[in-house]
Amino acid sequence: MAPILEIRNVSKFFGGLAANSDVSFTMEAGMIMGLIGPNGAGKTTLFNCITGYYPPSRGEVLFKGQSLNGLEPDKVCRLGMVRTWQKVRPLAKLSVLDNVMVGALCRTSSLKVAREIAMEQLRVVNMENKASFVAGGLPIGERKKLEVARALATQPELLLLDEVMGGLNPAESEEIIQLILAIKKGGTVTQMVIEHDMKAIMRISDRIVVLTSGEKLAEGTPEEIVNNPEVVRAYLGDFHA
């Protein structure tokens, strides 16, 4: 079976700065791929290149065997790949339900059908009792869950989560971890997760890619990554390695 996502030698330059240089890896359907690296390693830039916000300066992204080069984010979403935002972007003046409906309308033109899909996704993230709240008034934990519900409502095959646990307390993080594992169990959605919480990423990932200074430093199972001296050096410096 063809990999669901194939990243081939992707580079992204901003002027003279290489935010990503020559990054390659592939993802199989159904897996969870962890993407880690120190601040400024180019994780979010890579997300932006994959989902069409930036065209890669070099290289190619293939989704289900199809090249995404030159496609706008909305086309990418319609093909079945959706991302969440590190800095959450709720549609602040709309209700929670309407936020998720906007996602659901990607696959239907009927408001009634969209409302049903949206309520279903709100149940998945355990927020159905918040449906009528104004999205802009939610606390951070629920905003993060809303991002996930809205993304899921577009019925993606590949979900890219950009630091969904950032800024959450341990209980809220645990809820997100359970949510990510439940999505995996559902079997239809493949996930790529950017996360700084090492314990969490080790628990949920099937494979992990490590980026530093825009380059891929290592790739492997969580065990291989923790025992990789290069990775330890990148995070903690030479002294510990």
Next chain:
Amino acid sequence: MKTILSPLKNPAGVSPVTSAMALAVLAALFLFPSFVESPYALHIMILLFLSTIQGEAWNIIGGYAGQYSVGHAAYFGAGAYTTMILMQSRQIPPWYGMIAGIIVALIVSLIIGAICFRLRGPYFVLASIAVAEIMRLAAMNLKELTNGAEGILTTEVPVFRIGETVITDFLTKVPFYYIGLTIALLTILATWLVQHSKLGYYLQAIREDQDAANSLGINLSIYKSTALAISAAFTSLAGSFYAIYIGFIDPPTVLALDISVQIVLICIIGGIGTIWGPVVGSLVLVPLSEALRSNLIAQVIFKAGLASEESGTGIFLKEHLAHAHALIYGILVVVVILFMPDGVLGWVKKLSAGKGRG
């Protein structure tokens, strides 16, 4: 934590009281000319309709899609000029002119959309102003087509007949009243339809966050252009209606920047991004501007005996208060914007919500 229901979701059914009241208002509007003969009263009503059409039309691109166009005079002028030019030089009845005006406005909107929607926020606002100014200067200088600064005057509107039957000869304001009312109701209906459709959801998503909307599968340029096209079509209709009703147009009255600003104000005062905001805004602004223009304030001061009409102060007030109507109007608008950031409608809602809680 407040549990405010989203403005998008109406409760499933409308209460019988509300529907009865709506029907009563509608009936009153249709019967109004049978009871009121004063041409001035009819004139004010027609201005109200015109303002409502302009406001509702702008609201679709400005209020729902959040793209603050301050160049809607371009579409207003496109409708007005197309209708008048066709009527004057080709003797084409204004009813066809209105449709031709819509087509011209749609073409203008597509061009403006293609250029300006690459820009966001204040840059879009500036570009929209620039395009309208280009249209105004073009109308000033293309003298063979537009008659330049002299404008176009029409003395009579051709008799409207279907077959041999004369429907109306347009000698009174009554036919204009009904045409204005019909177009105004149509624009309100159009806004309702937009709000209760996928388009409405997508436009509001674009207003709230363009990048997030884009990531959820919304093609920004298609949806923004659609909203602008709908908005332009109704604004052009307003322009055609204005031209036929007043019978005279020139660049300062239909293509100037203050027309664009006026259109935006209707929505800001009433409440942006709501169906009834532009109606409320018109109900506030039209009477206000008429009262100031006819120097009502000076009249009230004289009536109240605060100053005599013949005294020095009286003469001063009579001379200058009428000229200051733009100033007073401006100050009032600033006050409303400062103290009611969500418009009059939002302010009333907040008040009633406050009462409900207290």
